[in-house]
Amino acid sequence: MTPTRKSAGSPPPRKGRGRTDQSHEAKASAAQPGGGEAGKHRMLLLHEMLRIRRFEERCVELYSAAEIRGFVHLCIGEEAVAVGVAQALTEDDAIVSTYRDHGHALARGTPAESVMAEMYGRATGCSRGRGGSMHLFDTSRRFYGGNAIVGGGLPLAAGLALADRMTGRPRVTCCFFGDGAVAEGEFHETANLAALWELPLLLVCENNLYAMGTALDRAQAETDLALRASGYGMAAWSADGMDVLAVEHAARMAAESIRAGSGPHFLELRTYRFRAHSMYDPDRYRSKEEIARWKERDPIDLLAGRLRADGRLTDEGWTDLERAVAAELDAAVAAAREAPAEPVGDLLRFVTTPSNGAGEGASG
Numbered sequence: 432m433t434p435t436r437k438s439a440g441s442p443p444p445r446k447g448r449g450r451t452d453q454s455h456e457a458k459a460s461a462a463q464p465g466g467g468e469a470g471k472h473r474m475l476l477l478h479e480m481l482r483i484r485r486f487e488e489r490c491v492e493l494y495s496a497a498e499i500r501g502f503v504h505l506c507i508g509e510e511a512v513a514v515g516v517a518q519a520l521t522e523d524d525a526i527v528s529t530y531r532d533h534g535h536a537l538a539r540g541t542p543a544e545s546v547m548a549e550m551y552g553r554a555t556g557c558s559r560g561r562g563g564s565m566h567l568f569d570t571s572r573r574f575y576g577g578n579a580i581v582g583g584g585l586p587l588a589a590g591l592a593l594a595d596r597m598t599g600r601p602r603v604t605c606c607f608f609g610d611g612a613v614a615e616g617e618f619h620e621t622a623n624l625a626a627l628w629e630l631p632l633l634l635v636c637e638n639n640l641y642a643m644g645t646a647l648d649r650a651q652a653e654t655d656l657a658l659r660a661s662g663y664g665m666a667a668w669s670a671d672g673m674d675v676l677a678v679e680h681a682a683r684m685a686a687e688s689i690r691a692g693s694g695p696h697f698l699e700l701r702t703y704r705f706r707a708h709s710m711y712d713p714d715r716y717r718s719k720e721e722i723a724r725w726k727e728r729d730p731i732d733l734l735a736g737r738l739r740a741d742g743r744l745t746d747e748g749w750t751d752l753e754r755a756v757a758a759e760l761d762a763a764v765a766a767a768r769e770a771p772a773e774p775v776g777d778l779l780r781f782v783t784t785p786s787n788g789a790g791e792g793a794s795g
């Protein structure tokens with residue numbers, strides 16, 4: 432069955448379509464409740480971003496020491512995207528990620544111990560050590576995977592959203608992808624069907640200006656990504672991806688609108704990765720000056736600076752935060768080092784073949 436705009440159980444009619452104007456650019460301050468609760472919430476955001484930053488820095492050390500192997504893509508510099516968007520989602524919502532997925536999984540609540548064990552390829556990892564850095568997966572938190580294929584998560588996310596749409600479950604599926612994915616057919620096919628079928632899909636584009644070594648403006652004719660998405664008839668927003676409060680605000684507005692039945696939303700978050708594309712990338716395609724300019728707006732420094740100015744964060748408070756994060760990561764690394772690999776006898780579990788009956792009746 433193919434849902435149509437007028438099928439039974441349709442969400443309420445859209446309140447408006449097309450690209451939102453500049454007034455819908457996220458304004459961080461507008462979203463924040465006043466008083467002590469807001470301060471507490473901001474401290475939580477800072478803590479979450481610091482966990483991701485330090486987790487990945489630890490990965491660099493462990494990778495250099497050859498304790499973890501394989502492909503590793505870091506999101507250092509992009510933490511505000513993962514943390515801000517995660518705040519706008521409920522436990523019932525789903526997330527589909529990319530190969531740059533550590534931050535998304537940690538922000539979603541997958542324990543650092545489980546993610547670190549996966550980096551080590553241990554059976555205690557969130558993907559039983561079978562996925563590694565690029566394929567974190569945690570169904571208990573509706574985290575449907577990192578994905579090594581650029582744009583590969585988009586149709587999967589549309590499928591999850593379609594299931595919710597057809598069964599009338601009031602959930603949002605959030606799909607992260609990079610600016611490079613916007614050049615892929617999978618993006619355009621997903622955007623088209625999501626808009627046509629009014630799927631409850633939040634498309635979050637992490638625009639860090641580069642797809643490996645290729646700058647956005649060297650590969651894509653129209654670099655206003657929200658404008659392109661709006662061409663499919665969906666609301667599209669842009670926000671400052673270095674400002675976690677702006678990200679959270681934009682994501683909340685989009686998620687609320689999707690829950691109200693207005694169909695898919697596209698959110699472009701303008702961000703930057705401070706490190707190379709992956710551990711193998713010599714990073715020769717951009718200047719040191721450019722990187723330094725973006726580092727002036729480091730998302731962690733930006734929020735910490737605000738909290739200091741508000742009198743919320745002291746030197747002592749910062750040290751406590753660092754200590755708590757270091758203790759969590761020390762424990763995660765120690766547990767991963769001790770953890771077993773999956774027993775050889777279990778290796779065919781979850782493997783689908785005709786000989787175990789799973790392929791019977793399949794054709795084509």
Ligand SMILES: Cc1ncc(C[n+]2csc(CCOP(=O)(O)OP(=O)(O)O)c2C)c(N)n1
Pocket residue numbers: 531579580581582608609610611612613637639641642643708
């Ligand atoms: C379909 C496909 N094409 C090419 C690649 C090789 N590849 C891996 S990462 C990457 C760049 C993707 O950039 P972007 O989507 O902007 O994400 P970012 O790495 O910036 O987070 C490419 C081309 C791939 N993994 N999958």
